[in-house]
Each structure stands twice: as structure tokens, then as C-alpha cells.
Amino acid sequence: MMTKTDALELLADKREASYALGMAGALIHWDAATTGVPEKSLKMRGAAAGWLGGEAFSRFVAPDTLSAIETLEGCLDELDEKEKAMVRELGLKYRKAHAVPPEEIKAFQALTAQAENVWEKAKGANDFSLIEPYYEKIFAFNRRLCDWYGYEDHPYDALLDDYEKGATVKMADVFFSLLREKITPLVKMINESGKKPRELSGEFPIEKQRELTRWLCDVTGYDVKRGKIGEVEHPFCTRVTRNDVRITTKYHEDNLLSSVYSVIHEAGHAIYEQNMAEELDEYGLGEAASMGMHESQSRLMENMIGRSRAFAEILLPELKNIFGGLKDWDNDMLYRAINIVRPSLIRIEADELTYCLHIIVRYELEKALINGEIKVKDLPGLWVEKYKELLGICPPDYAKGVLQDVHWSAGLVGYFPSYAIGNAYAAQYMAAMKKVVDVDAGLRAKDLSKATKWLGENVHRHGELYLPDELVRRATGEGFNPKYYVDYLQEKFMGLYS
């Protein structure tokens, strides 16, 4: 039997390995995304990256990890709050990793590796039948996953919980019903209003966009000295170390707002990473509380701050200063231009108001599939029906419809709802924060420090110390409550469009 000291030391060693291997993985990803990989190096690079990732995983799932966890679980009353949280998180992760028979994991990895290629082909050929047998197997595996992980009410609970700890069908049903009820008619109203705000079009030299990026980082509070800004095809944020958290963007000469909002979004993620309490590192708790929590911080910054009226007021003079021109633009016009609502087919291009409707489509389909109420072959037809119903539009082909997301072919079922939950967390934090911080006044003074301090103290610094629900409760005084999000959307977009 291990002693408590042995167990803590063993876990410290494993953490050291995990940080180092994680840093290597982050740099391999960064390097590929920012400068590209020579075609002929792809295979060897993939093998090496695979080895490093596999090494991190096998060190974690080794039996001595469990011995350490069980040792510490046996003396919980001797542990402080952080040690307890560490044991909780390690126990959850270890037992999930061991819940699935190893041969099933292997087969599933081989399946999804193939499926991603087939998905590309199916999209190109507009042929759902190509991917259908893969989706069958992927959903069947995920159905078994529910049993391996375990659940109380609905099997899909097990998958939701995998991406958003504590999330359940019960909670998601309440959330998505509310959205359906309140947002669908609002979108319809806006569509029928015929109002078409002017778009911010023109040519925006990339060198000047880079200058704007630096201003955006400064205003949002992303500390560039503890990170870097890269240019890539698909923007992301990555932590190399806690003091080297990098963001990326992509510049389009003819689309200024694309880069502006990708920068603000990734800055939101990065600020979360940069503000986690350093003392959590020695417990392995210097991580986001959940995927939805991470998304809440990027969406809060991107939409609730970056698309606010106060932000438009400080952005416009900066745009005029950097790019010149724009003489016929005023604050109100810019506020409308950054909040154009236009029901569209593609989730990742959706505006703030309609985004969650895209998630509802996927949530309802996944839940019904996992529950056996529908079959994979029903997906294309139901997809069209739901888009007509929720967004009033109809995809012309599968690439702009049921085949637009990589998630299912990558094996990820239960992931989509965490995006929507993140938006709702964000609105709930914003509402709580606004009771004590005048965010708009700070914005107008180009000083968000009071807001980021509030977020830092109430959300960021706690990392993975609390479960998502407890974190939200401590910060806002109540558990997850989607009402704030729906109210926020209604108030904002009614104001803009009525």
C-alpha cells in the first residue's frame, strides 16, 4: 500500500511528464498551423506526435495512477481543498479512461481515422450514403459508451457530461425549449422586418489589421508579453506554458470583421488561461473547468463585450485612425454592422442570435439517435426539416447541411451542446458582473480591468478547482440558469431590430 506522501510524489512526477509532453504537443500544433508542414514530413511528424500523445496517455492510465488515487481517496479528511479537487478530477478521468475496453478504443480510433476521410469525400460528392455506415458504427459506439460511462436518467446524459461535467438532458431540454420558444419567433420577426443594416465592406490592408489586432489585445487585456499572435488558416488559442498562451487569427483584406472577432474570441480564451492561479499548477488544476466554461469566456469577450454598443463606440475611432476613410460611419451604424442577423446554413458562420438554433438542431438529432428514436438514415431529412422550422431556410446540398460539421465523423457525440451552454454561462456571468462593475463605462474608457478582475477572481483563477455548476453558483449566486442568456438576446436584438 502506498503512503499519502508516496501517492502525492508519484502524481507530481506524472504531472511533470504531462506538462512537458503537453508543451511539446502544443508546439507541434502551433508550428504546423503557423508555418505549415512539408508534405513529405507529414507521416513522420504524425508518428512522432502520436508517440508523444500516447506516452502522456499511457503514463496516466498506468495502474500506479489508480493506486495513488485510491490511496488519497482513503484519506480524504487529511487533504486540503485543492488536494481533494485533484483527487476528484483524477478519479473522474482515470475511471472514464478505463471504462471502455481497450480493444474497443482501438477499433473506434481506426474507425474515426477512416471516417474523417470518407466524410471529406461524401461532402465533395454530396452523397450521404458514403458516410452512413460509418455514422451507424460511430453512433452505436457512442450508445455503448453511455453504458460504459453510466447514467441515471437518459443515456445521452453520459455523453453530455463527458464534455460538460454535470450537464444532463433534463437541464439541456429546459435550456433549448426556452431558446426555441423565445428566439425562433424573434429571428422570424427580424427576417420579416426587412431591415438590412449596412455592412462594413472595403479593402483593409493586412499590415494595418495587424496594428488593430495589437490594439484589440490591449483593450481586452490579453497579455501579449505572456504569449504570441500567430497567423493561421483556422484560428485557435493554445497554451504552451501558463506564461506563453498564444492566439491566432486569419486576415482577409476584404473582410475586416472576420479577424477582429476571431482575435477577440481567442483573446477571451487566452485571458482565461493566463489568469488561472499559479498555485493550482501543483495540483494539476490549472485547466479550464470545462469546455463550456472555456467557451463562455471567449463568447463573453467576443459577443457580450466585443459586440456591445460601448465597444462600437471605441472601435469606430480606432478604425478611422488606423485605416482612414469611414467618414460616413457613426457609432450606431457600426453597432448595427457588427450585429447583423441573417439566418444562414453554416453553424460556424452564424451570427450571435441564430448560433444557438444551429446547436438545437444537432442536440435534438443526437439525443434522438442515442435514444433509438431515429436512425442514421433519417438524419438528412430531419436536418432539412429542422433548419426550415428553426431558421426558415433550406440547405441546397449536404455540404451546407447535414455534412457540414466534422464532429460526428471524428466520433464526437454530445460535444455541440457545450457551445450553447458556454453562451449561457457567459450571459449569466455578465449579469452578475454588471451588478458590481460598470462594464460599459470601463469600455468607453478603454479600460476593461475591472471586468477582467471580476472574471479573474470569480471564474478564471479557480481553474478546475470546482465543478462547473459550483463555479457558476459561487460566481453568480445560483446554478446554471439559461434565462439570463435568453433575456440578453431578446433585449439586445429587440433593441436593434424593432
Add this chain to the structure above:
Amino acid sequence: MMTKTDALELLADKREASYALGMAGALIHWDAATTGVPEKSLKMRGAAAGWLGGEAFSRFVAPDTLSAIETLEGCLDELDEKEKAMVRELGLKYRKAHAVPPEEIKAFQALTAQAENVWEKAKGANDFSLIEPYYEKIFAFNRRLCDWYGYEDHPYDALLDDYEKGATVKMADVFFSLLREKITPLVKMINESGKKPRELSGEFPIEKQRELTRWLCDVTGYDVKRGKIGEVEHPFCTRVTRNDVRITTKYHEDNLLSSVYSVIHEAGHAIYEQNMAEELDEYGLGEAASMGMHESQSRLMENMIGRSRAFAEILLPELKNIFGGLKDWDNDMLYRAINIVRPSLIRIEADELTYCLHIIVRYELEKALINGEIKVKDLPGLWVEKYKELLGICPPDYAKGVLQDVHWSAGLVGYFPSYAIGNAYAAQYMAAMKKVVDVDAGLRAKDLSKATKWLGENVHRHGELYLPDELVRRATGEGFNPKYYVDYLQEKFMGLYS
């Protein structure tokens, strides 16, 4: 007892780990050099990089590696040529790694980590006494290293062999005596001739220098599609994978030749890496035969090709084309400008002719120190004496004298001679190659493919399959012979300056 199959499998697993960890190390280095490390991230990054390097080392020095080596050494007659070479190289490396008591290695690492900082200070303060006690301990450790490694004739043989397998004092004495005898008077003659070729000065926009770099890569045969070009403070070449071999340079607006020759030098290294036979990878033999061998390929490209008359003839029109101007320059002037001889104090800034004289100074001092003929406290005085004797100049301070190199404070004794040996290998290869390939004609047609094919087949593709001496012997028909180098220097510089 392990079976042969077990042993080969175990070594294959270790190789896989070593490639992956090596790739991570290369990317960590590349990332830091090309984009910098946030100040506050240095410590965590260092810890992670240290863990990855330590992991690679401890996997290699683990007892099961020795079991595998011994198993294979017990059935050498069942092994093919590559397997035998693999066993030879692993045996050499494993036994060297275990020759030194672990506590001595640890103490030495701590010592040199401190010594590098002290060396910086000593240089800044022009105070040799600060570093003296460190040098005492470092040379004492290296003296013990000779016994741990073992030697036949001279203790310094053990250190030479560590950087250049097979090198001995006997061989180096012959080489450096010849250089002393033939090159010192030549340098003196040039100095006294009063001839001062015109220098290529001016302003060279960096964007245009980048264009020239691409042309240089193309002409030398460095395959940019299997690598990348980075910009750094101190140029280097690094292999991420065999199909991703990267070079770096530094551009100075007012010094075109600095970047030109750093690019050609690193391209020489990179071509060696790119041309190693792929089949060697599964024996771990896809490495340079030695440090000197690597340097031979960079120096051959930089000096024997890049500073040849034929190269000046193709470079000049390209310079005129890219930068404009240079109307009053002709081929002969450019050939002289890229071969200016000027005895100088700093090794890394030395011209082709005087470079090896800098090495002689260090070789003679190291050899005498290791042999106990001189003491560390004698270094400053002897340094000045030797620079006066060999180069006819006298350093004004320690920074430009005995404290200019980081090597000794980094613990590296026996390293310097491999630079000079590399130059001599290069001349020997060039002489052999010129018997069958018209290198100058190729250059004038901007097509070096026959030369790189010869080098590829005779040197590059063999990686670490043969010991350096055998590699040279197979390629040139004789063992290491410094006569070619001395003859080459005499002929070239007599031609230029008489």
C-alpha cells in the same frame, strides 16, 4: 537472456521514442530561436525541455539497452552490415554514457550551468580571474574524463575521439604542423603585400536578401520543400524530421555577404541531412558520421563552392538583377571581395584562410592543459603569444581574446579541432570529386546536381554506417589526409594575392 528478435524490437521501440522526443526538442529550439520565448515562460519552458531531453537520455541509458546490445554483440555473424553498424554505434554511445559516475555528471552539469553565467560576467568585466576557478574544475573533470573514456597514447585522444571518432593527437599534430608550416607564412605574405580588395558594401533591403536566399537554396540544392527557412539571431540548421530539415539566417541591411554565406553554410549542413538514405532510419544510423563530417559538408558548400571563382561568376549577375546597381563590379572583383584575408581576433568572424590558425591556438592550449604541461592561469598569456605568432595580432582585452568562446565554460574540451578536421575532409572530398565531376562547369550552368549526387552517394547517404575514417577512405581512396586542404588553401590564396 534476450533473443535477437527481442533485442531488435526493444531497440526499435527506443528509437521510436528517441525520434519523437528529438522532434519535440528540435521544435522547441526552433520556436524559441525564430519567434522568441516570453520572458516569464523561460523557466517552465526550460523545465519541460529538460524533462523531454532527460527522458530521451534515461531511456537510452537504461539497463535493458545494454542487454539488447550485448545480445546482438553475441550474434554479430547473424547480423547484416547495417545491424552491425547499429550495434557498434549503440555500444560506443552506451558505454561512454556509463563511463562517468552519475554523481560526477550531475556535479559537472551544475558546474557548467554556473560557469556559463560567470563567463558572461568575466567577459563583461574583462576579468579572467572570475572564470579561472571554473576553468580549473572543468579542465580537471575533462582530465578525469580521459581516464574514464580510456586512451592509448595521449589522454587528449579520448576527448578528440569524443567529438570526432578516431581522431588522435598523433593525427592532429601532423595536420596542425602542416598548417603552421604552410599557412602562417602565407598569411604573413598576404599581410605584407598591402593588397586590399574592395569590399562589397552598401544597403541591401532585407526583402531582396530573402529573394537571394531562395536563389541560393535553389543553386546549392537545398530542398526548401523538405524544410523551411527561418530568421534568427545566431543561424543554425536543425532536423525536425528527415523531410523537414530547416535552415536559418540573419539579415543585416548593411552586410549582404553575412547572410549569403550563412545560408550557403547551413544549406550544406541541410543537404547532408536531406540526403541520408531513408533505409538507415530503422537502424538509427540516419545521423552524420561525426561533427567534423557535418562541418565538412557546410564548409565545402560555403568555401570551396560558395567562394570559388565560378560561383562569383553566377552570383554577380544575380546580385545585379536582384539589388540593381553594382555596375562597376566585375567577376574578378567579386571573387576577391568574397575572399578577403584579414587576420582578425575572433574565430567565428575569421576568413577561410586564417580560420584554422584560430583552431591551432585552441588545440595547442587544450592539449597542453590536459597533459599537465600548462595551467589554467597560463591561458591568458599563452593566448596572446600564440595570436601574435600565428596571426600577427594581439587582442586588446579578454573578450576579444581568451574569453571569446563559450566552449570551455560549457564544458566542451576537444571540440575545436573537429572544425578544422571538417575543413580538411571537405578539401579531400573536393579533390576526389573533381577527378570525376566538373564542379565549376556545373556551377557556371547553375546546376550543382552532379556534385551533390557525388557527395550524396559517397558521403551523405551513408549517414553513420561507417566510421569517419572508413567513410573518407571509401569516398576518396585514402584515409584522412590534410595535404589536400593545405594545397587547396595555398593554391587559392597564392592565386588571389600574389
